Amino acid sequence: MIILRSRSPRRKQVLESLDLDFRIEPEDIDESSFPGESPLEYLKRITLSKLGTRTRNDLLVSCDTIVVQNNFILQKPTNGKEALQMLEKLSGKNHLVYSGLGIYHEGMEQFAFDSSRVYFHSWNQGQILNYIERYAPFDKAGSYGIQDADGPVRNYEGSYTNILGFPIRMFFRYHDLWKNELKGNHA
Structure with a gap:
């Protein structure tokens, strides 16, 4: 069985769509960045930290997603003002999204990441405020989904x-x- 180390409803949805046998056991960690740490160094450290306590038989999966613009990470906003500021920075521009994947199985730890480029509409402040009010994107990196x-x-x-x-x-x-861990779910 897969143990997903995340509370993200979106990650849960993806695994459910794959019809995999899993349970959710999130690991709470400090997600603060270190001075001078690059976005990809941060992503790897946080993703692997989320794997948490490991035992030999676990199949652990952890993820972290970051939004990067001009080599600067836009974290999850803590309030509407931060969300507005982030979305104003992104409006009409493009940025990178990196998602890290940590896997622990049978004593082996793996890390990989994927990247995508995202292009935003040019929005005025009213459109941004309407979006924030409608979607409350406070649990999303970069303030959007x-x-x-x-x-x-x-x-x-x-x-x-x-x-x-x-x-x-x-x-x-x-x-x-x-x-072999997954075969039992599709037999």
Whole structure:
């Protein structure tokens, strides 16, 4: 069985859509960045930290998603003012979304990430405030969700599920490491 180390409803949805046998056991960690830490160093450290306590028989999966503009990470906003500021920075521009994947199985730890480029509509402050009021994007990196109808995303290059927060392509690259764990669910 897979143990998902995340509370994200979007990650849960992705695993449910794959019809995998899993349970959710999130790991609470400090997600503060270190001085001088690059976005990808941060992503790897946080993703692997979320794996938490490990035992030999666990099949643990952790994820973290970051929005990066001009080599600066836009975290989850803590309030409407921060969400407004982030969405104003992103309006009419493009940025990168990285989702990290941590896997622990039979004593082996793996890390991989995927990246996508996202292009935003040019929005005025009224449109941004309406979006914030409608979707309350306070649990989303960069203050938005690609899945939000009439949201700020104009277009993207790369994987939809990566932007959603679960790098499914990376997940299946490691499938052979633990396919026997998954067979019982599809028998």
